[in-house]
Amino acid sequence: xxxxxxxxxxxxxxxxxxxxxxxxxEVIVHQNRVIxxxxxxxxxxxxxxxxGEKVFYKEHIHLMIYKPVGYLSANHDTMHSVIISLVKExxxxxxxxxxxxxxxxxxxxxxxxxxxxxxxxxxxxxKHINKTYxxxxxxxxxxxxTLLKGIMIKDGYNEEYFAQAIExxxxxxxxxxxxxxxKFHQVKRMFQAVGYEVLRLKRTRIGNLDIKxxxxxxxxxxxxxxxx
Ligand code: URA
Numbered sequence: 628x629x630x631x632x633x634x635x636x637x638x639x640x641x642x643x644x645x646x647x648x649x650x651x652x653e654v655i656v657h658q659n660r661v662i663x664x665x666x667x668x669x670x671x672x673x674x675x676x677x678x679g680e681k682v683f684y685k686e687h688i689h690l691m692i693y694k695p696v697g698y699l700s701a702n703h704d705t706m707h708s709v710i711i712s713l714v715k716e717x718x719x720x721x722x723x724x725x726x727x728x729x730x731x732x733x734x735x736x737x738x739x740x741x742x743x744x745x746x747x748x749x750x751x752x753x754k755h756i757n758k759t760y761x762x763x764x765x766x767x768x769x770x771x772x773t774l775l776k777g778i779m780i781k782d783g784y785n786e787e788y789f790a791q792a793i794e795x796x797x798x799x800x801x802x803x804x805x806x807x808x809x810k811f812h813q814v815k816r817m818f819q820a821v822g823y824e825v826l827r828l829k830r831t832r833i834g835n836l837d838i839k840x841x842x843x844x845x846x847x848x849x850x851x852x853x854x855x
Contacts, residue, residue: 630654631664633675637682637720652678683717689851690718690739691836695843700728700737710737713844726750727758727809727833735760735830736838738854745851749833755807756855757793759832760814762825767799770821774804778820783811790817803831 631645640648646664648654654661655676656668668675675682692710694700699707702725711723723739724746740746748754777791790813794805806813815825831838834854841847 628668628670629664630656630661630666630668630675633668633670633684634682637684639677639720648677683720687740687742687745687851688718688721688723689742689745689849690714690723690846691838691841691849692737692739692846693838693841693843694729694734694737696732696734699731700725707731710739714739714846718846729830730812730815730828733828733830734843735828736833736836736841737830738833738836739846742851749854750809752808756834757805757807757832758809758830759803759805761801761803761829761831762814762818763827764800764802764818765824765826768797768802768818768823770823771795771797771802773821774817778817780813780816780820792817805832 630649631642634640634645634648635642639645642664649662649664656666656673670684671686675684692713694710697708698713699709701709702711702723703709710725714723721741723741724743726738726740726746726749729735729737738746738749749756774792775795777789779787780790782788788810790806790808790810792804793807796803804814804817814828818825836849836854
């Protein structure tokens, strides 16, 4: 890959700005100063230094992030804070896809990945990846058998579908539910369908990934094979 493309992909500037950067800063590859923007590097093996600082690069990055309440599961928005704004150096130089959105008023585990294909796979209904949610309802819950048997609810396109809980644990109005899909407002709509309002919703697990001791806004890298 050309060095100007490599640095521009990592948000060091436009191609024109990179051309200037190569002239005004010391960019080193294999102990040699690089000035030619068309100089070719292999990003996976070559170490690039700018003024003595290593350029952080990985082909793909996967992050588990704790989405706080009030953040939108989006890259940009004019009204609300977005989850991507919480990602800091050196990861903020990469473009992330969001796998499995959470509602604005929901919190918990969200996956950000630079691998669009991986994001797509995580969300694919055929994959049936288990997701665990802890919810607080408006009253003590007694309808676990109905949700374990399954009910018909509507998706984001107003189409009816069969939604079923895989596992339910409860302590009065506090319920932990596992489902293996992720349709629009699915958890809220499942509880609504049997007469409850979800007052708080937190996703704690996706596949084998657990939110563990992450705090709101914190994130940690994971490897693709850790998901399932
Ligand atoms: N189900 C919901 O209703 N909301 C979410 O954010 C996630 C699952």
